[in-house]
Amino acid sequence: MTEAPAPSPAAPVPEPAGGGAQAVARALSLLSLVGRGGSAGLGLTELAGAAGLTRPTVRRLLLALAAARMVEQDRRTRRYHLGPETYLLGTYAAERHGILHHARESMLRLAHETGDTVLLTVPQGDHTLCLERIEGDFPIRTHALMRGDRKPAGVGAGALALLAALPVPEADALLQKAAPLIELLAPGLAPALADDLARARATGEALNPGRVVPGSWGLGVAILWRDGRPAGALSIAAIENRMGEARRTELAAALHREARLVESRLAALETQQKRNIA
The missing domain is CATH 3.30.450.40 (GAF domain)
Structure with a gap:
């Protein structure tokens, strides 16, 4: 397996006024980190450190993203990768961006x-x-x-x-x-x-x-x-x-x-x- 470079820390996410908006901002920041993990994927501890969040918070957000098929976890390595829905959205965006x-x-x-x-x-x-x-x-x-x-x-x-x-x-x-x-x-x-x-x-x-x-x-x-x-x-x-x-x-x-x-x-x-x- 090719070793991916450690992700750069995510850009600071402004603190939204509402709790729901804050959760969305954190989830999107986390999704970006997973994407930068490359083919090797990233583990829970790496993601928590790069996001500046606790492991339980990151686990909860990853579960929500996985339910939407935006991320997936390799059953063997336990590392996280982008999910099939991100590929589908990427194909939709390709012609515009x-x-x-x-x-x-x-x-x-x-x-x-x-x-x-x-x-x-x-x-x-x-x-x-x-x-x-x-x-x-x-x-x-x-x-x-x-x-x-x-x-x-x-x-x-x-x-x-x-x-x-x-x-x-x-x-x-x-x-x-x-x-x-x-x-x-x-x-x-x-x-x-x-x-x-x-x-x-x-x-x-x-x-x-x-x-x-x-x-x-x-x-x-x-x-x-x-x-x-x-x-x-x-x-x-x-x-x-x-x-x-x-x-x-x-x-x-x-x-x-x-x-x-x-x-x-x-x-x-x-x-x-x-x-x-x-």
């Missing part, structure tokens, strides 16, 4: 053309989430970012591209909020990230020159909704000697080309949704 559905073809094409690893990153408040990772055929790969990994805002080429696509005050506020987590991940990284962000705004693509893992470089380009907000980012990760300046120019052109294609698919989706509403 499924950027991966619209980006996969571009990712496959980039991996085939470059031979390197292609990543799709989406924003999650002061974090980013790696939705997918597709590897090319070059035998030496970087493993700094894997599918399902969450990183603080700005950490990694895709995350940096997302920040650069935001209005400056909003991006600066996210960086400030994420600063303690960035410092824990890589002490002294914040000043370098500020410089990298300025360059990304100026050039239109974000470069991570091995800031977190030496020798592991990345180049990222944002995918924008029609209103200019970032929907996600495509990035290419490779070892340092495959990221020379001349090749970066080629990779950036390919990333921009595919990002624009994904944007056109998202724009067509928005148009169709408006027609359906009308």
